[in-house]
Amino acid sequence: MKTNHRETVRAWLAAERRGQDEEADRQFRRVAAVLPRLRPSAGFADAVLQRAGLAETTPDLWASWWGRLAVASALLSAGSLAVSLTPHGWLTAGLASLRAVAWGVNHGGAAARAWIGGAFTVWAGLAHAAVALGRLLAAPGPMLLLVLNLTVAGAALAALRRLLPLQEN
Amino acid sequence: MALTDAELVARALAGSQDACRLLVARHSRVVFNLIARMVRDPGVAEELAQDSFVKAFGALRSFDPSYKFSNWLLRIAQNTAIDHLRRVRPETVSIDAEAPGQPIADLLVDERARSPLDRAEQRDLREALETALAGLRPDYRRLVVLRYLEDASYEDIAAMLDLPLGTVKSHLHRARAELARLMEDSGWAPDRDPADEVCNPGRGPARRTG
Numbered sequence: 393m394k395t396n397h398r399e400t401v402r403a404w405l406a407a408e409r410r411g412q413d414e415e416a417d418r419q420f421r422r423v424a425a426v427l428p429r430l431r432p433s434a435g436f437a438d439a440v441l442q443r444a445g446l447a448e449t450t451p452d453l454w455a456s457w458w459g460r461l462a463v464a465s466a467l468l469s470a471g472s473l474a475v476s477l478t479p480h481g482w483l484t485a486g487l488a489s490l491r492a493v494a495w496g497v498n499h500g501g502a503a504a505r506a507w508i509g510g511a512f513t514v515w516a517g518l519a520h521a522a523v524a525l526g527r528l529l530a531a532p533g534p535m536l537l538l539v540l541n542l543t544v545a546g547a548a549l550a551a552l553r554r555l556l557p558l559q560e561n
Numbered sequence: 562m563a564l565t566d567a568e569l570v571a572r573a574l575a576g577s578q579d580a581c582r583l584l585v586a587r588h589s590r591v592v593f594n595l596i597a598r599m600v601r602d603p604g605v606a607e608e609l610a611q612d613s614f615v616k617a618f619g620a621l622r623s624f625d626p627s628y629k630f631s632n633w634l635l636r637i638a639q640n641t642a643i644d645h646l647r648r649v650r651p652e653t654v655s656i657d658a659e660a661p662g663q664p665i666a667d668l669l670v671d672e673r674a675r676s677p678l679d680r681a682e683q684r685d686l687r688e689a690l691e692t693a694l695a696g697l698r699p700d701y702r703r704l705v706v707l708r709y710l711e712d713a714s715y716e717d718i719a720a721m722l723d724l725p726l727g728t729v730k731s732h733l734h735r736a737r738a739e740l741a742r743l744m745e746d747s748g749w750a751p752d753r754d755p756a757d758e759v760c761n762p763g764r765g766p767a768r769r770t771g
Contacts, residue, residue, distance in 0.1 A: 397686045401749050408741040413734060420737055424709035426686050427694075432593040432607050437585040440614040446581050 397426060566630035574621055585614055588631060591711055592638045598706045599642040599699055609645055613638040632721040639703050639722065646699055686749075693743035701736035708733055 404419035441447040454460060477485065529535055564572070564583070572580035592613055597606035617624075617637050624633055694702055707713040707721065715733075719726045 397682050398749075401686065401744065405741050405745060405750065408738060416737060416741075417733075420740075421709050423686070423690070424705075426683055427690055427710060428687075429590060429710060430594045430597045430603065430606075431590050432610055436589050436593070436607065436611070437582050440585050440589075440611050440618075441578065441581060443611055444581070444615045444618045446578050446618065 397423075567626045570621060570624060570626065570630060573618070581618060584630070588634055589614070591631065592634060594710060595635060595638055595703060595706050596642045598694065598710070599639070599703055600645060601695055605645070609641050610638065613641045616641065628720070629717065632717055635707070635721045636723070642703075643699065689744060689747050689749060690740075692747065693740050696743050697736055697739055701732060701739065704729065704733050705736050705740070 400419060400422045404416060404423050407416035407419050438447065454463075529538060564580075566584065566587070569580045569584050569587075573584060589610065593606055593610045596609045596613070597603055600606050600609065613634065617634050620637075624630065694705065697705065703722070704718060707718050708715075713721070715726055715729050718724070719729045722729070724732075
């Protein structure tokens with residue numbers, strides 16, 4: 393319905409002039425309908441809950457005394473150990489670390505090789521199957537059958553799409 | 562079935578964050594609209610609307626469930642807005658004063674308007690109404706917003722603002738009469754030729770000087 397704003401304003405102002413309170417109230421309600429109802433921004437509820445101290449907070453381990461104690465203990469023990477090690481001890485620990493890294497690289501590399509080999513095997517099998525299927529379909533008989541099958545399926549789908557809107561109506 | 566406000570308040574009092582969130586979602590638009598119309602600055606209005614909810618949640622235990630939650634909340638909201646207006650503008654607002662900067666006008670976009678002419682006419686009317694509304698005393702403005710923008714009944718407004726019913730009606734009558742005068746002054750008088758403004762949407766309605 394088309395709204396003639398000026399006519400509505402005129403009707404309201406005329407009612408005000410005539411002192412028709414109820415009519416003026418009714419007409420002004422129509423005039424005021426053009427004013428938008430303002431809305432707050434999207435994060436309003438979150439901001440309110442945050443400010444009211446009602447928002448769910450993720451536990452901050454650092455904020456708890458036992459979290460700080462655990463970190464401080466770990467740092468202290470690591471520091472004490474580092475200070476107490478002799479040069480021979482440093483050498484032994486360093487060699488042990490290097491050995492661990494080398495073991496990891498070696499085993500990791502072997503695992504990666506095995507994974508890639510496995511993937512190639514799978515893909516090779518699929519490729520063989522695809523070639524065999526292609527050869528089979530390239531023959532005139534199966535090809536004709538396939539085209540016929542696709543044509544029937546396409547026609548059935550088109551008929552179904554025509555029928556669906558009719559049923560909705 | 563949707564929970565009532567009273568049920569949500571009970572759950573909020575029991576510590577349910579979801580209930581608080583639902584209460585905010587349900588009433589934030591009305592609270593924001595009322596405050597934004599009163600303070601005429603969306604940024605400040607958002608801040609004050611948040612304040613209102615924070616105050617309401619802080620005082621939730623004092624809420625009497627036999628009253629409407631929306632009335633109670635809107636009373637807090639309008640008190641918050643009035644406190645702000647008193648702080649920033651302690652002098653009485655003159656109805657003849659120029660409207661302050663109108664950031665709210667930036668929000669006035671309605672794509673539903675059908676034709677360019679209709680859109681121009683609607684924009685002119687909105688601007689004129691916004692300006693007239695801004696020229697009203699804040700206590701009249703809140704009445705107009707509650708009655709005509711939020712469709713509140715006289716009884717609800719009376720309960721919300723803690724005013725006698727007769728006062729609400731008479732103040733609304735005066736507010737509307739004042740708005741009518743302001744609208745006529747800005748060129749919307751019934752005897753005016755509408756073609757003047759409709760054909761020149763960019764020019765806006767002429768101001769009567771006499």
